[in-house]
Every structure is written in structure tokens, then in C-alpha cells.
Amino acid sequence: MSDQPIKFDSQSVKVETSQLDDAEQVKEDLLxxxxxxxxxxxxxxxxxKSAKSNRWLKWFGISFGSLVVTAAIFESWQFIQELxxxxxxxxxxxxxxxxxxxxxxxxxxxxxxxxxxxxxxRKSIQQKLSSYSNNETYGKAAKVLxxxxxxxxQEVDISKTLxxxxxxxxxxxxxxxxxxxxxxQVLNGLDQLALEAIRKHATESALMVALSPLAIADMALVAxxxxxxxxxxxxxxxxxxTAFGRLGLTxxxxxxxxxxxxxxxxxxxxxxxxxxSVAAAISSKMAQGIGVGILISRLGIQTMQIxxxxxxxxxxxxxxxxxxxxxxxxxxxxxxxxxxxLNKGKDND
Amino acid sequence: MAIKKQLKQAVELLDRGLDKxxxxxxxxxxxxxxxxxxxxxxxxxxxxxxxxxPFWLAHAESRILGVKQITYTDLHIPEFPxxxxxxxxxxxxxxxxxINISQSRISIKFEVKNKWLKRIQPHSHLNIDIIxxxxxxxxxxxxxxxxxxxxxxxxxxxANKKPQSKLADDWxxxxxxxxxxxxxxxxxxxxxxxxRQFLVRCKDSSEGIHLIQPGxxxxxxxxxxxxxxxxxxxxxxxxxxxxxxxxxxQRFNYYRDNIVKPFFKxxxxxxxxxxxxxxxxxxxxxxxDSYRELQQTLSKLIxxxxxxQTNWFKRMFQPKINKxxxxxxxxxxxxxxxxxxxxxxxxxxxIDAENQVGYQGIDVATVVFSAxxxxxxxxxxHESKKLACVKGIEFENxxxxxxxxxxxxxxxxxxxxxxxxxxxxxxxxVPDLATDKQLPHHRMDRLIELLIGDKFL
Ligand SMILES: Nc1nc2c(ncn2[C@@H]2O[C@H](COP(=O)(O)OP(=O)(O)OP(=O)(O)O)[C@@H](O)[C@H]2O)c(=O)[nH]1
Ligand SMILES: [Mg+2]
Numbered sequence: 001m002s003d004q005p006i007k008f009d010s011q012s013v014k015v016e017t018s019q020l021d022d023a024e025q026v027k028e029d030l031l032x033x034x035x036x037x038x039x040x041x042x043x044x045x046x047x048x049k050s051a052k053s054n055r056w057l058k059w060f061g062i063s064f065g066s067l068v069v070t071a072a073i074f075e076s077w078q079f080i081q082e083l084x085x086x087x088x089x090x091x092x093x094x095x096x097x098x099x100x101x102x103x104x105x106x107x108x109x110x111x112x113x114x115x116x117x118x119x120x121x122r123k124s125i126q127q128k129l130s131s132y133s134n135n136e137t138y139g140k141a142a143k144v145l146x147x148x149x150x151x152x153x154q155e156v157d158i159s160k161t162l163x164x165x166x167x168x169x170x171x172x173x174x175x176x177x178x179x180x181x182x183x184x185q186v187l188n189g190l191d192q193l194a195l196e197a198i199r200k201h202a203t204e205s206a207l208m209v210a211l212s213p214l215a216i217a218d219m220a221l222v223a224x225x226x227x228x229x230x231x232x233x234x235x236x237x238x239x240x241x242t243a244f245g246r247l248g249l250t251x252x253x254x255x256x257x258x259x260x261x262x263x264x265x266x267x268x269x270x271x272x273x274x275x276x277s278v279a280a281a282i283s284s285k286m287a288q289g290i291g292v293g294i295l296i297s298r299l300g301i302q303t304m305q306i307x308x309x310x311x312x313x314x315x316x317x318x319x320x321x322x323x324x325x326x327x328x329x330x331x332x333x334x335x336x337x338x339x340x341x342l343n344k345g346k347d348n349d
Numbered sequence: 350m351a352i353k354k355q356l357k358q359a360v361e362l363l364d365r366g367l368d369k370x371x372x373x374x375x376x377x378x379x380x381x382x383x384x385x386x387x388x389x390x391x392x393x394x395x396x397x398x399x400x401x402x403p404f405w406l407a408h409a410e411s412r413i414l415g416v417k418q419i420t421y422t423d424l425h426i427p428e429f430p431x432x433x434x435x436x437x438x439x440x441x442x443x444x445x446x447x448i449n450i451s452q453s454r455i456s457i458k459f460e461v462k463n464k465w466l467k468r469i470q471p472h473s474h475l476n477i478d479i480i481x482x483x484x485x486x487x488x489x490x491x492x493x494x495x496x497x498x499x500x501x502x503x504x505x506x507x508a509n510k511k512p513q514s515k516l517a518d519d520w521x522x523x524x525x526x527x528x529x530x531x532x533x534x535x536x537x538x539x540x541x542x543x544x545r546q547f548l549v550r551c552k553d554s555s556e557g558i559h560l561i562q563p564g565x566x567x568x569x570x571x572x573x574x575x576x577x578x579x580x581x582x583x584x585x586x587x588x589x590x591x592x593x594x595x596x597x598x599q600r601f602n603y604y605r606d607n608i609v610k611p612f613f614k615x616x617x618x619x620x621x622x623x624x625x626x627x628x629x630x631x632x633x634x635x636x637x638d639s640y641r642e643l644q645q646t647l648s649k650l651i652x653x654x655x656x657x658q659t660n661w662f663k664r665m666f667q668p669k670i671n672k673x674x675x676x677x678x679x680x681x682x683x684x685x686x687x688x689x690x691x692x693x694x695x696x697x698x699x700i701d702a703e704n705q706v707g708y709q710g711i712d713v714a715t716v717v718f719s720a721x722x723x724x725x726x727x728x729x730x731h732e733s734k735k736l737a738c739v740k741g742i743e744f745e746n747x748x749x750x751x752x753x754x755x756x757x758x759x760x761x762x763x764x765x766x767x768x769x770x771x772x773x774x775x776x777x778x779v780p781d782l783a784t785d786k787q788l789p790h791h792r793m794d795r796l797i798e799l800l801i802g803d804k805f806l
Contacts, residue, residue: 003770006736007750007753008729139686172726174689181403
């Protein structure tokens, strides 16, 4: 029986010093099963896809889609034929262009799919690691963390912090401890990097919105900047997303934003909405800019939560406060500058 | 100038308010690892500059500026023999079992984190006082609440239980003979000696017996040969002369009031943090009876320290204990895979006591750790399966062995399960260690954080 003690002479058996992998452990499936059936807090809850989708809507979608595609094919066919009529060379060139557009489109779609698979995989890693640290298992996390490190290494140079982690962690640490050490020594640095990226994008978009004269331009600006930010953050956490993959990511971020606890929202809203005195001092365009900046930084923080292999806990959750301050300061300093130039102008009169 | 003076006063006030002195009381029976713990703690702290202590947060935040050992101002207490302990380890020996009291004071200078305090005082320091003493003496604590009659009664109840009942025959015989014999001073001395021999037999037996009272009978310290130790418990069915009864009671009272009480008064007053070390491996080796006996002994101890208002200990010593850490050292005897089970075992064993203390509003934590890690976890191939074992040098024969000690349960075991499950935890020798850096450890950083981490504001 393996439960009874045995003593070996150290020469007589084969040993490995590595951590165990297939030694008997708490069953992983069981853990995940438990997680499903026992939600501890609302954080773990998620809306299921609605089973009864609207049949009419579906029908409409499919028929409308087919109509558009048919029309598009028909039109291109006509278009190319016309071109052929004018000149053969022109016809061939445009036809080739069309084909290359279609191929490239499919290519992007597929690679986006692959990359967003990576995002799904990241999510499974998140779940695995959090179940390890809640259940104090031993010998399982190291492998997963190594895998994550490899993914990071493709995008960011973390060799230094990784070396620090390897030096600190040893074979006596259990999974929960390993994960904490990894969190503190490797991920913390990446978090700083991600927060820096958020700050940069959020402040820049705040400024742009504050300065741009057109509402439609604002929307385009926000879409562009936030998309760039998602790309940067996903790269920092070693799961880069392409344009199409980013759509999936954006969807997740949006769902998370909506599902974010009401309490969190209320707490943040109270501080985020600018003090009245400040709001009165600046133009509505600037207030919009600040609003957009805050929205983008919220998006960014949500993205971090999705991409990060280890979930944030209450202590190390990034706070909006710092970023908000830097956005507001930037805008306000701009206001002051404007005021000064205005005043100067008046003086000159 | 005046403002500066006021500011200085404020700082001094703050200084006192932040209690910059903390007294850590390491409690544990003989062999539970007190001396090893203190040695390791000092080694970790004194070598903190280059140490790996990821779970001591102030250290992880690089806020520890320096650590110094301070000569203690109480000149009558010897200093903890840290250097001796280190040189023992260097020559592959464990520090010797403690026979006298000693104390150590360590001062830690750190960077203040709190944003308000930082403005007044960017750097601060914390003094830690730790005492080491023979674990045997700890068992005298419950005596403070007893008189000679109640003590005798308790003793015989205990002596009739397994495993110690097997060793008590000689003693029962001698004490019954007392009925017939005249009670001259030399007879008393003789019986006291036999009583002592019985206690020593209990201590030296391999059955794992813990409640060996009074402690100075085993380890007299500077009381060796003094008449105060010439007493023994008398069973209730034996009628002794009033004169003898008076004599025994007088000595018991003297022992209790003039030896035990001052000891606890001096060292256990104004303790802030208590670390209770428990050797769970020994009871796992020895089996059910030993387990129960240790459980009762520790419960008695913990509840003696009871932290409630109405308690006599509190009235007498006014401790300020606000945190109790129950810890089991020597985790390096156990494959890391089973550390969680080891902690569960410890926690299950002391669940009642823990509950009572928790009820008083004291934080209780349980930890499994190694003060000095002398083994290495390995996977050994056994019957074509991988078995998580530990590799180390066996103490007995200085041979390198790979040991699978048996499976520690996470749930409390029934008596039958106890008799079926065998354990073989062996003692390990100290391997070659570099002593100019932190001693190899397991979770000392977490223990430091639990003990004093909250003081590094
Ligand atoms: N492997 C291992 N053994 C330890 C450790 N700590 C203590 N031991 C063993 O336990 C024995 C007793 O440890 P001590 O520190 O002397 O115990 P103590 O509580 O001071 O005992 P007394 O001085 O008799 O009260 C040591 O001789 C070691 O064999 C540890 O961290 N790892
Ligand atoms: Mg000792």
C-alpha cells in the first residue's frame, strides 16, 4: 500500500528532484465542477447565452446577409466585365485585386480566430491557476506558469524578473505560494507597463476629443485609440490580438464592463464625476474629453483583467484614481494655457 | 525653535504610540523546535540583505534598512547563544536541548510606508525581544492554578491513562509502601527521587509522553539538589500523617509561588505575540494514545494562557497577546505534497482550543514550516509509480536516505484508523550548511510576516 511508510537507501532508487506532475492530487475536474455549482460571490457569475434566440431576427439576418453578398458578387462581376470591355489589362488587374482582397480578408479572419482562441486559452489558464491557489494544491502550477512565461517572452523581455522568480521559488513552495511569488515578481512589472500604456492612450484620446471640433470625428478617434490600446495591452500580457481577434476581446471587455458589480460602479462614479467646481470651470468639450479618457482607461483595466493569467485580488487591483488624476491634470493644464493665451490676446488689444 | 521642540515631542509621543518594542513568546514543549526557530529567525533577520523572504512584505518592498542584534539591558538574563547555535550547525550538530533561560533583542530599522507617518518620520525601528527556555518548564504553568490536593488528584488521573500507565507500576508500589514506613526526611528525599525517576522514564520513553510535571524535576536548572524539589503527589487513598502532608504541601506551595510564578511573571508578562510550536511528527509516530495525551496537554496550556478577562492568568500577568500562531516545525520531514495535510492535522488536533481563543477575539493562524531545512523533496520510483519523498541524511547512522513517511490524513482519524496507519518520521542530521547567509528554511518568511509584519507601517 502506498500509504504506509517506506525508506529507501538513496543509491537504490531512481529519483527526480522536479516537482510532481502525475502524482496523486486533488482531481482538477472535480474542482472545476465545484466552481460551477458553488458560486461564492457574484464575481463568478456570468450570463448564459440566451437559448431562445429570435427566429425572425435570425431569418432576417441570414436572408439579408445572403442578399448583400449576392448583390456584391453580382456587382463585382458586372464591374469586372465592364472593365474587361474597356481594357483587358485593367480587367485582369482589378480581378486580381479582388481575389487578393478576398484572400486577405479570410486570412485575417482565420488568424483572428486563432488569436482569439489564444484568449480563450488564457481564460482557461486563469481558471486553473485560481483553482490551484484556492485549493492549495502542490506541484501543478509551476508547469502552467512556465508556459505563461514562454508566451510572455515572445512579446516582452521579462528575462530579468523571471530570473528573480526562479531564484525565489523553490520546490517546497506550494502552488498558491508559487502563484503569489510569480504575481509579485513577474506580473507586477507587466501591470506597470500596461497601466502606463493605458495612461498614455487615455490621456491622448482625452486631449484629442477635447480639441476636435466634430462629434463624428470623436467617435472614430475613440474607436481607433481604444483598439490600439487593446492591442498594446494584449501584447504586454503575451496574447496579442489582431483586428478581428480584438473584436472578440472588445466584446468580452464590454460584457465585463456591464457586468461589473453595481457597487463598484457607484463607488467609482462618485469620484470619477468631476467635482462641480472643476466642471464649471471647463467647457463641455473638455468635460467630454475627460469622460472619454476615463472610459478608455476603464476599458483598459478591464482588458488587463481579461488578459492577465492570474486574476487580480482585492489588494492589487489597479485603481482608476491615478490615471484619472493624470488625465484631469493634463486637460486642466491645457485649459490654463488657453486662458493665458486668451488673456494675452486681450492684453494686446 | 519652539516649533522644533514641539515637533520633537510629538515624534516621541508617536514613537511610544507605535509600540516599537514587541515581545514574542515562543511556547512549546521540549523538542518542539524553539531553539532552532530562534536561531533561524535571527539568521534570516541578520542576513536579510541578501535573503529570499518573499512573503515578508516589508522586506519584499525593500523597506528593511538594516538589522542589528542589541545587547540586552537586563544583565541578569544571559544572552541567547546564537553564535554557539550557528557553530553547532556548522559542525553538523543540532543546537543542544536548552537547559536555561536566555533572551535576545533584535532591532530592525525600516522605511515607513504610511504616507502620513512618513512626513513626520521617514525611518523607524522595531525592537523584538525573544526568550528561549527549556520546554519542560512550560508545563509548570497549569500548576499555578492548583493546590497540592488538586495537583495530586490530577496527577494520578493522568498516571492511570495510557501510555504512561505502563511505566507507573514502580511508582505506585513505592508510594503505597509509604503507608507503612515512617516519614523521616530521608524517606521523603528517597521518594522524591523515585518520583523523579518515574518522570524521567516517561520523558525518555519512546511512547511520546508530554505532560511531565513539575518541569524542574526533569530539568532543575540551578535548583539541583535543593530541598524545594523534595515533594511528590500522594494518592487520595493513602493516609499520611498530618505532619508529612503539611511538609509536602508547604514545598509544593513554595515551588509554585517562588519558582514557577516569578518565572512566568518575568517572562510572560506583556507578551504581544505568541507562537506555539507543536511537534506533530512525534505523535504521528507514536500513535493514538500519545496523540490524545498531547492534545490534552496543549489544550491545558492554551487555556491556561486564556486570554479572557476573567481568567486568572490575565489577572495575574496582564498579557497583551493579540495574536496566537500555532505552528508545526520540521515540515522538511514531510514531502511538500503533504504539507497541507500536515496543517489540517495540526488544526484538527487543536480545534477546541483554537476555537476558545478565537472566541476571545484573538487572531489565530496555523502554519507548517521548517526553521532549518535539512532535506530535499524528491520523487522516487516505487512499484512503477512516482512517490513523493524527502531525501536527507539520517541522524542515527549518517547515511543518506530517501524516506516516504506515510500519508498524513486531512480529516481526523478514528482510533481504528490510527491503529492501521503507520508512520515513520525519522530524524535527520544537519548537512553541510553555509552559515554566512540565511539558513535554508521553509516559510520562515511567512511566519515573520504573521508575527511582526503588521508593525512595519
Ligand atoms: N529537520 C528539522 N528538524 C528540526 C527543526 N527544528 C527542530 N528540529 C529537530 O528537533 C530537535 C529539537 O529542536 P530544539 O530547537 O532543540 O527544540 P526545543 O524546543 O528548543 O527543545 P528544548 O530546548 O528541549 O525545550 C532538533 O534537535 C532537531 O532534531 C527543523 O526545522 N527541521
Ligand atoms: Mg531549546
